[in-house]
Amino acid sequence: MFSRDIGIDLGTANVLIHVKGKGIVLNEPSVVAIDQKSGKVLEVGHEAHRMVGRTPGNIVAVRPLRDGVIADFEITEAMLKHFIHKIGVKSFFRAPRILICCPANITSVEQKAIREAAEKSGGKPVYLAEEPKVAAIGAGMDISQPSGNMVVDIGGGTTDIAVLSMSDIVTASSIKVAGDRFDYAIQSYIKSKYKLLIGDRTSEDVKVNIATVYPNGRQEEMDIRGRDMVSGLPLTITIKSSEIYEALEEQVASIVVASKSVLEKTPPELSADIIDRGIILTGGGALLHGLDRLLADELKVPVLVAEDPMTCVARGTGMMLENLDQFVKA
Numbered sequence: 001m002f003s004r005d006i007g008i009d010l011g012t013a014n015v016l017i018h019v020k021g022k023g024i025v026l027n028e029p030s031v032v033a034i035d036q037k038s039g040k041v042l043e044v045g046h047e048a049h050r051m052v053g054r055t056p057g058n059i060v061a062v063r064p065l066r067d068g069v070i071a072d073f074e075i076t077e078a079m080l081k082h083f084i085h086k087i088g089v090k091s092f093f094r095a096p097r098i099l100i101c102c103p104a105n106i107t108s109v110e111q112k113a114i115r116e117a118a119e120k121s122g123g124k125p126v127y128l129a130e131e132p133k134v135a136a137i138g139a140g141m142d143i144s145q146p147s148g149n150m151v152v153d154i155g156g157g158t159t160d161i162a163v164l165s166m167s168d169i170v171t172a173s174s175i176k177v178a179g180d181r182f183d184y185a186i187q188s189y190i191k192s193k194y195k196l197l198i199g200d201r202t203s204e205d206v207k208v209n210i211a212t213v214y215p216n217g218r219q220e221e222m223d224i225r226g227r228d229m230v231s232g233l234p235l236t237i238t239i240k241s242s243e244i245y246e247a248l249e250e251q252v253a254s255i256v257v258a259s260k261s262v263l264e265k266t267p268p269e270l271s272a273d274i275i276d277r278g279i280i281l282t283g284g285g286a287l288l289h290g291l292d293r294l295l296a297d298e299l300k301v302p303v304l305v306a307e308d309p310m311t312c313v314a315r316g317t318g319m320m321l322e323n324l325d326q327f328v329k330a
């Protein structure tokens with residue numbers, strides 16, 4: 001059997017793999033559990049994610065990518081190898097060609113690290129594609145025409161903002177404020193207001209279930225558990241959406257500022273196109289309650305959330321794989 005071409009969205013929070021002709025075959029958290037004594041990889045993906053914050057001393061559940069780049073090269077490689085092995089596309093005769101996505105503004109050293117990790121995981125050759133471009137394609141935008149399209153891809157580690165025309169990036173910005181920062185902001189708000197320490201999974205649950213970034217966007221409540229910093233004992237408190245609004249205000253403001261500065265650098269004809277078409281939000285952060293409305297108010301441009309925003313990049317790699325030979329020549 002000949003091996004197939006594969007597209008990888010190597011995300012800070014999740015890894016998605018698209019196999020040409022099959023669609024998305026893998027969607028797992030970017031987490032690896034390791035035995036610190038032996039250095040052995042114990043679990044990868046879903047199983048490792050269940051362990052986050054709940055491991056005994058000798059085991060750590062780590063996320064090898066931070067802020068959208070590879071923080072731990074060996075573990076990233078082990079994770080990619082595991083996933084590629086799991087989907088069973090490797091063949092004895094030919095290594096799979098891999099198209100892998102990276103944030104728009106990473107350095108050449110970071111690009112090299114991503115390429116090497118994919119090569120060592122069995123890809124040959126390995127092509128890199130810029131994430132906002134692939135996200136736009138996956139969101140169904142026709143970026144090949146001479147007209148302006150704007151995408152804001154809010155992932156776990158980075159928010160990539162780009163204006164695209166004729167299949168290329170015209171203006172772009174990439175900031176390290178995205179889902180993870182929202183989680184930390186919630187943790188530090190609860191720590192300073194209630195002297196309660198909560199874990200990563202709890203803060204993410206709060207963000208998904210009751211957060212809003214639009215004034216009076218929603219009014220929910222949630223019980224959360226953590227450790228009281230004063231007594232050292234477990235404690236449950238009830239928090240409200242309005243409190244999480246306060247917690248996230250500053251982080252969200254920096255996404256607004258970055259988006260404004262991209263628009264300010266955009267040539268006027270393309271700006272006019274963006275007013276007509278609207279800005280498309282992709283990535284898991286696009287689901288943050290009220291973000292579309294807030295951006296629309298602040299940027300004075302319609303803002304739409306892509307369909308199934310968390311799979312846009314993976315679906316975009318799928319579309320690019322269909323024309324990989326053309327992409328390679330370009």
Ligand SMILES: Nc1ncnc2c1ncn2[C@@H]1O[C@H](COP(=O)(O)OP(=O)(O)OP(=O)(O)O)[C@@H](O)[C@H]1O
Nearest residue numbers: 011012013014155156157158179283284285287288
């Ligand atoms: N309903 C939701 N509301 C708010 N945030 C959400 C929601 N669902 C998922 N997220 C967040 O989306 C982020 C993950 O998104 P995604 O999988 O697109 O990121 P990634 O591609 O792994 O990251 P990056 O592109 O930065 O490398 C996480 O921070 C997650 O908490």
